[in-house]
Amino acid sequence: MTALAQTAIIRSLRTPKGTIAGAWLLALVFMAIFAPVLTSYQYDVQNLKGAFAPPSAEHWLGTDEFGRDLLTRLMYGARTSLSVSGIAIGISVLVGMILGASAGFFGGKFDRAVTVVVDLTWSFPEILVALILVAIIGPGVTGTMAAIGVAYLAQFTRLTRAQIMAIKGETYIEASRSLGASDAYIVFRHLIPNALAPVLVSAMLATGDAIILEATLGFFGLGAQPPTPSWGGMMSSGSALLFKAPWIILLPGLAVAITVIAINLYGDALIRALDIRERLRQA
Amino acid sequence: MLSYTLRRLLLLIPVFLAVSVIIFAIIHLIPGDPVDNLLKVGSGPEQRAIIEARYGLDRPLPVQYAMWLGKVLTGDLGTAIVGRRPVADLVLQALPYSLALGSLALLFSTVVGIFLGVVAALNRGKLADQTIMTGVLLGSTVPSFWLGLLMILTFSVYFQWFPVSGARGWSSLVLPVLTIGLGGTALVARVTRVAMIEAAGRDFVLLLHAKGMHPMRIQLRHVLRHALIPVVTILALRIGWVLGGAVTIEVVFARPGLGTLLIKALNQHDYPVVQASLLILAMAVMLGTLLGDILQAAMDPRVRAALT
Numbered sequence: 001m002t003a004l005a006q007t008a009i010i011r012s013l014r015t016p017k018g019t020i021a022g023a024w025l026l027a028l029v030f031m032a033i034f035a036p037v038l039t040s041y042q043y044d045v046q047n048l049k050g051a052f053a054p055p056s057a058e059h060w061l062g063t064d065e066f067g068r069d070l071l072t073r074l075m076y077g078a079r080t081s082l083s084v085s086g087i088a089i090g091i092s093v094l095v096g097m098i099l100g101a102s103a104g105f106f107g108g109k110f111d112r113a114v115t116v117v118v119d120l121t122w123s124f125p126e127i128l129v130a131l132i133l134v135a136i137i138g139p140g141v142t143g144t145m146a147a148i149g150v151a152y153l154a155q156f157t158r159l160t161r162a163q164i165m166a167i168k169g170e171t172y173i174e175a176s177r178s179l180g181a182s183d184a185y186i187v188f189r190h191l192i193p194n195a196l197a198p199v200l201v202s203a204m205l206a207t208g209d210a211i212i213l214e215a216t217l218g219f220f221g222l223g224a225q226p227p228t229p230s231w232g233g234m235m236s237s238g239s240a241l242l243f244k245a246p247w248i249i250l251l252p253g254l255a256v257a258i259t260v261i262a263i264n265l266y267g268d269a270l271i272r273a274l275d276i277r278e279r280l281r282q283a
Numbered sequence: 284m285l286s287y288t289l290r291r292l293l294l295l296i297p298v299f300l301a302v303s304v305i306i307f308a309i310i311h312l313i314p315g316d317p318v319d320n321l322l323k324v325g326s327g328p329e330q331r332a333i334i335e336a337r338y339g340l341d342r343p344l345p346v347q348y349a350m351w352l353g354k355v356l357t358g359d360l361g362t363a364i365v366g367r368r369p370v371a372d373l374v375l376q377a378l379p380y381s382l383a384l385g386s387l388a389l390l391f392s393t394v395v396g397i398f399l400g401v402v403a404a405l406n407r408g409k410l411a412d413q414t415i416m417t418g419v420l421l422g423s424t425v426p427s428f429w430l431g432l433l434m435i436l437t438f439s440v441y442f443q444w445f446p447v448s449g450a451r452g453w454s455s456l457v458l459p460v461l462t463i464g465l466g467g468t469a470l471v472a473r474v475t476r477v478a479m480i481e482a483a484g485r486d487f488v489l490l491l492h493a494k495g496m497h498p499m500r501i502q503l504r505h506v507l508r509h510a511l512i513p514v515v516t517i518l519a520l521r522i523g524w525v526l527g528g529a530v531t532i533e534v535v536f537a538r539p540g541l542g543t544l545l546i547k548a549l550n551q552h553d554y555p556v557v558q559a560s561l562l563i564l565a566m567a568v569m570l571g572t573l574l575g576d577i578l579q580a581a582m583d584p585r586v587r588a589a590l591t
């Protein structure tokens with residue numbers, strides 16, 4: 001698996017689109033992690049005298065309505081947006097793989113139960129599932145993560161199940177079983193590793209959608225609560241100032257848009273590198 | 284066809300029940316006790332018991348659910364906490380706005396999406412194809428509410444062609460419909476293009492060419508008809524997404540509608556309104572998906588055959 005991952009990453013970076021997208025994503029993660037070192041400003045210290053400043057040598061992207069440095073807030077916002085989306089999708093993939101793999105492997109009543117629930121949530125738009133979750137858990141980072149995790153759970157469960165169903169009839173599985181391999185051994189040693197590539201790539205693409213979902217919830221005022229900066233939250237407070245200072249809302253939106261496009265381009269490069277387009281369609 | 288429709292309608296009942304249980308649960312899962320809000324400061328356990336009895340909160344949960352469901356089915360959605368108006372009135376007032384926005388956006392993305400997909404497929408690999416596909420990628424990755432804000436800045440503030448917000452007249456519909464529609468357009472265009480290219484490679488197309496039929500006529504009369512089947516499938520699956528998009532975009536354009544109602548209620552912790560709008564939205568999604576499925580069965584004889 002690691003060898004496959006290595007080849008995939010190397011191959012995906014060979015195309016120009018893959019290189020540019022990969023570089024942006026890497027730079028973004030770097031900025032998010034090292035935000036406190038990269039900027040001398042604090043994201044929550046107000047300076048009302050310097051509010052609405054245009055871009056300058058001191059404030060590269062200008063300041064917001066409270067005189068806070070926008071570039072600083074964008075970098076810290078990347079922290080919130082990326083970690084909330086990434087962690088939520090990570091947990092969702094893990095749970096989805098366990099559910100999908102057991103449903104596909106064991107079949108029977110359990111499979112039918114999982115399929116019914118998954119198909120039920122599948123038919124609802126993610127934003128609606130997310131809003132139901134936020135209504136239950138309440139606004140904030142936890143609510144947003146739960147909302148994202150549950151909203152995409154159906155997708156990962158379906159995809160894993162489809163992969164397992166496609167592989168489990170193969171001769172080498174039968175051979176392994178005849179050699180005395182246990183169910184758990186077959187699932188963890190053969191089925192899951194074989195299903196991993198399409199599921200992980202779809203998880204990466206879903207992270208892009210999750211960033212939009214996180215930003216949308218933030219824009220509704222239901223995401224990370226102030227003063228914690230998130231891209232959606234910045235747009236939420238900026239929307240009232242659309243006419244006075246449009247850049248406050250345009251910049252975080254641009255950050256979301258470029259990041260999501262980069263994730264899609266890189267995901268596409270990975271799909272080509274791994275040659276799994278057909279397998280992704282199976283779900 | 285009729286029996287299929289009826290069967291699908293019956294299948295909606297368990298789905299509706301499952302969704303209603305989840306939505307009913309919201310009020311019991313949120314942190315905090317709703318009775319606390321209704322009690323006056325310094326009231327004792329007797330007053331609490333009276334209030335609990337009045338709202339039926341002293342009964343077991345399944346009974347409470349049955350009572351709630353019974354009320355919902357008779358159209359009694361409770362009273363809003365903020366403003367003290369019947370929730371049913373609020374929802375009925377908002378619904379037509381959302382339906383108008385959603386259906387127009389669906390129409391827009393279907394028509395424009397199929398058109399772009401056909402043009403791209405006919406010019407496969409050429410400049411027109413590449414331009415359309417790049418535009419489609421951009422359209423599907425840009426967050427829709429941000430796109431909406433960009434549209435407001437460009438067309439309402441700078442050019443002053445359309446009103447900034449509100450729901451007065453047709454002109455206020457243009458930008459929201461465009462914003463929601465563009466996301467769907469991308470999907471429809473992509474599916475149409477792939478389906479057209481795939482269908483053009485079939486044997487019957489070769490035969491039509493051999494017969495000497497005009498290539499354009501082959502593409503539009505025969506290939507496109509085949510290609511429309513997956514397009515209808517994807518549209519059937521995504522009808523709900525249009526309503527989801529409407530929720531977001533209504534807030535951006537400050538239009539009245541279910542989305543605006545829901546988001547405002549969520550921010551104000553007005554749970555009866557939250558429950559009602561989520562329930563109506565979920566039902567709209569279910570009915571939309573059903574409509575799409577029936578349409579698909581009506582269009583494709585193979586789907587019909589598989590069903591009976």
